[in-house]
Amino acid sequence: MFQCVFSSSVLQPHSTSCLFKHLFYHSATPASQKQPEPIYSKKTEIQRQTVRAHSVKLFIFSALQVARQLLLQQQQQQQVSGLKSPKRNDKQPALQVPVSVAMMTPQVITPQQMQQILQQQVLSPQQLQVLLQQQQALMLQQQQLQEFYKKQQEQLQLQLLQQQHAGKQPKEQQQVATQQLAFQQQLLQMQQLQQQHLLSLQRQGLLTIQPGQPALPLQPLAQGMIPTELQQLWKEVTSAHSAEETTGSNHSSLDLTTTCVSSSAPSKTSLIMNPHASTNGQLSVHTPKRESLSHEEHPHSHPLYGHGVCKWPGCEAVCEDFQSFLKHLNSEHALDDRSTAQCRVQMQVVQQLELQLAKDKERLQAMMTHLHVKSTEPKAAPQPLNLVSSVTLSKSASEASPQSLPHTPTTPTAPITPVTQGPSVITTTSMHTVGPIRRRYSDKYNVPISSADIAQNQEFYKNAEVRPPFTYASLIRQAILESPEKQLTLNEIYNWFTRMFAYFRRNAATWKNAVRHNLSLHKCFVRVENVKGAVWTVDEVEFQKRRPQKISGNPSLIKNMQTSHAYCTPLNAALQASMAENSIPLYTTASMGNPTLGNLASAIREELNGAMEHTNSNESDSSPGRSPLQAVHPVHVKEEPLDPEEAEGPLSLVTTANHSPDFDHDRDYEDEPVNEDME
């Protein structure tokens, strides 16, 4: 069974769509349970799903019913002055209980809670389809509602214009106008609530906007309104004298929730307003109930929107305003395989970052502890920047720090797996991918340093002047193989070093000499005359010859190397390249640049491969440190992506990550004055 890589501990609301998609596709376990192979009663699960899906549907339905009721009230109000208690549609009385609860407290049903609901259950595709169809039907209905409202609005405008010309207006007329305005407010409120709801749904991957379907915010859906509240509103509206609204005023003091909004930025709300409703400008008013919106739903604080750019991973589409962003979001990032994969990627990015943060914290703690307590240790102090220190630093957190310390060689069988709060997608078996690792104390104690550590500490090495525990040859090879042409000039190699490792930003004379020395010394580096001059390439065969015992000695490691290539890091792109040469299917580009994304690319591929049925058959020959995802990573990898976009290149998200400044390629980098600061 597909092993759920999601950890409830790291699962954030914004990433629940990943979970949902995961569940959707794999019918995997609830995130709250991390059993490797959960066994559920399918029947029970389906029942649970059905009930919850039904609840969601009812929730939406009820919201619409309330909206209808409101409309009805207004119609009645126009005919008969007075109030009528809104009645609930009792079509489904038995099932209204949970919905009523939800409706009684609209604020309670937050997107997070919706996500919770969705997390706790597994909606089958059929159920989801039904739900979406329902929602679409509701949208249609709501559109009709909108039409009606539009007419009402025009009527109102006419009336107000008449007011301006005629001066005093009859009280009844004023009342109607007030009510209509109230209705406007209510409708706006509904729109926002609906948008909020739909957005949350969409974020969870629940909602797909069909191609021909208008964007979400254009289809308001009454939600979260309760009869009593509407009644109270109605009372307030009808009892009030005249609102200060006039035709040209966009600042209505009408407050449907007794909270006055004096926002000076009506554009914020107008951005998300229904264009139909705002055609005559009447709806440019700010939404009174904006406060009820959760903070994250605020247009300007949308996680996927900022600085006029869609922040969907790999997108960066320019959206002039929030509305266009929403359109873009719904059209370009709908619920499909790609979005799902990207969502999962993002989730793992977050997960990885959290893991990295935890590890760095732990590392810091270990460093401090070490330096404070054992500063007199003979071996710890001598060479702060030598290999010992780098090894220690690279390992202290992910592995048992004491074991990684030179002076505490106590446990040869120490776990070499990075501590994983959630399932780590980085494998220690990728350690050989970067090539020989400088052997120092760590090997002595049988605690190999993995490039996974390096990868996870990529940022660390880029920012901290800690020497990477790899040989020059390995790093040179890495630099060369990361390049698209698999060849670099000496200067480009220099740049790669300085870019990737803060350590190499100083003592340039030393390590540059070493680089040159290595290039000349090792046969694996071949100098090729080029038009521009000379470039260096890697003879992979020669490189592997250099240390045959390292890899050939352990077949399982080789196998793991191949199977774990997906989790490759920037430092093991070399292996990827070599594997590419050997026609081993690989999303090489996707794995480059960002370790996390490399891992995630594998997750995507895994998903594309339909790896949920994949078993842990490889576990027997996996290293002890393999994470669950690694364990289930398929050896067989389809070469042809399902998505045409993926076929022509890596996922956009991955591509974007590759374009991260930190991982810019040498080719892009060589134009920059890199060496100036290090000389």
Add this chain to the structure above:
DNA sequence: GATGACATAAACAAAC
């Protein structure tokens, strides 16, 4: 202790 891998330093030369 021999050997290999590696780092570091340095001398030297050719090319730029």
Add this chain to the structure above:
DNA sequence: AGTTTGTTTATGTCAT
């Protein structure tokens, strides 16, 4: 002339 690039040698450390 100075710098960069490339080669080679020497030396030391460390692990096997």
